[in-house]
Amino acid sequence: MESEADLGDGLLSSTIGCRRRSASVSDDYSVQKTNDDATESKYAAIQLKYWEDPFIDHFIHGCNDMPHRRDPEISRGYWARTAAVFSIVEQFVEKVGPSAQIVSLGAGFDTLYWRLKQKGCNFGRYIEVDFASVTAKKIRLLRNPHKTPDLASFFSEKLAESHHTDLHAGDYHIVASDLRQLKELETKLFTTGLNKAEPLLVIAECVFVYMTVAQSTELLKFFTSNFQNVSVINYEQVNMTDKFSQIMTNNLNSRGIVLPGITACENLETQKQRFLDSGFDYVHVWTMDKIYREFLDKIEVARIEKIEFLDEKELLSQLLDHYCIVNAVKEANSKLDFKNITPK
Numbered sequence: 001m002e003s004e005a006d007l008g009d010g011l012l013s014s015t016i017g018c019r020r021r022s023a024s025v026s027d028d029y030s031v032q033k034t035n036d037d038a039t040e041s042k043y044a045a046i047q048l049k050y051w052e053d054p055f056i057d058h059f060i061h062g063c064n065d066m067p068h069r070r071d072p073e074i075s076r077g078y079w080a081r082t083a084a085v086f087s088i089v090e091q092f093v094e095k096v097g098p099s100a101q102i103v104s105l106g107a108g109f110d111t112l113y114w115r116l117k118q119k120g121c122n123f124g125r126y127i128e129v130d131f132a133s134v135t136a137k138k139i140r141l142l143r144n145p146h147k148t149p150d151l152a153s154f155f156s157e158k159l160a161e162s163h164h165t166d167l168h169a170g171d172y173h174i175v176a177s178d179l180r181q182l183k184e185l186e187t188k189l190f191t192t193g194l195n196k197a198e199p200l201l202v203i204a205e206c207v208f209v210y211m212t213v214a215q216s217t218e219l220l221k222f223f224t225s226n227f228q229n230v231s232v233i234n235y236e237q238v239n240m241t242d243k244f245s246q247i248m249t250n251n252l253n254s255r256g257i258v259l260p261g262i263t264a265c266e267n268l269e270t271q272k273q274r275f276l277d278s279g280f281d282y283v284h285v286w287t288m289d290k291i292y293r294e295f296l297d298k299i300e301v302a303r304i305e306k307i308e309f310l311d312e313k314e315l316l317s318q319l320l321d322h323y324c325i326v327n328a329v330k331e332a333n334s335k336l337d338f339k340n341i342t343p344k
């Protein structure tokens with residue numbers, strides 16, 4: 001914004017502003033709406049007690065549709081993803097301690113920061129990134145003084161807001177940036193005090209698929225070239241070459257959502273390769289079906305399976321087989337070993 005204003009030419013700057021917005025924001029309206037979808041689906045599952053999240057209530061009112069019931073397969077899928085991601089992040093924080101840094105790309109209205117804090121996790125910095133329209137809305141919703149729990153009371157310092165789209169509050173930061181604009185992203189990330197020398201975990205849940213593989217590869221290279229101790233968790237589609245995946249894609253297309261990054265989601269190998277091409281040394285990838293059946297807490301699985309009756313297990317297994325978690329680790333010269341962090 002500042003550089004446009006500096007041109008001293010109202011017309012030129014508004015034309016440039018308009019073009020930039022249309023290239024990087026307005027055209028992505030449908031992509032930003034996927035955050036509403038995710039929040040509504042999580043809310044529906046939380047209402048049925050698949051897991052506890054007293055924080056999501058703040059954000060559900062920022063979504064356009066009133067949440068309605070989801071199919072049990074969808075709620076089980078969201079439960080499995082939430083449990084697996086939480087477990088990996090918690091292990092990272094326990095391993096690293098208070099210097100741990102976390103960056104959540106395309107964070108949307110995710111509540112992981114608050115869920116970790118509620119569990120007593122202590123980390124150095126948690127930074128969320130999303131489009132400006134999403135971060136502005138999230139900031140407005142999280143500052144709501146009439147709702148409990150008071151989300152701002154979890155921050156380690158008093159919050160400071162800038163341009164309504166960015167907020168800095170000690171260990172919590174939320175910044176607006178198009179993840180395809182690496183210069184802007186770099187500036188925004190380093191204004192939070194992100195430290196190149198300290199261990200970093202990058203979370204990307206259903207984000208890379210909305211950009212081309214070349215763009216997500218460049219984004220990942222930004223992290224491997226700037227941080228020695230960096231690990232990524234990517235939750236995304238996989239096995240996207242069969243009939244089931246065709247139905248998923250058509251469904252998204254009919255809602256105006258295209259998936260430019262789908263080629264990386266063809267199979268487990270293509271998911272792996274992008275990370276190897278981006279400078280990561282170790283890459284593990286598991287389908288959600290494997291995670292659900294083999295890794296997640298059996299007592300918890302038994303509990304959530306009692307919440308809603310599933311007459312046909314095959315559909316759940318098919319759905320879970322089309323999502324995966326990738327954990328990529330760059331370990332060159334690293335004193336820390338992130339290799340054995342797995343979903344539990």
Ligand SMILES: C[S@@+](CC[C@H](N)C(=O)[O-])C[C@H]1O[C@@H](n2cnc3c(N)ncnc32)[C@H](O)[C@@H]1O
Binds near residue numbers: 109134206211
């Ligand atoms: C499907 S939602 C997932 C939200 C959250 N990660 C979760 O799991 O609930 C995808 C999010 O990525 C964001 N996103 C997609 N492409 C982006 C980009 N190029 N720059 C910034 N944010 C982006 C969207 O705005 C949206 O909030």
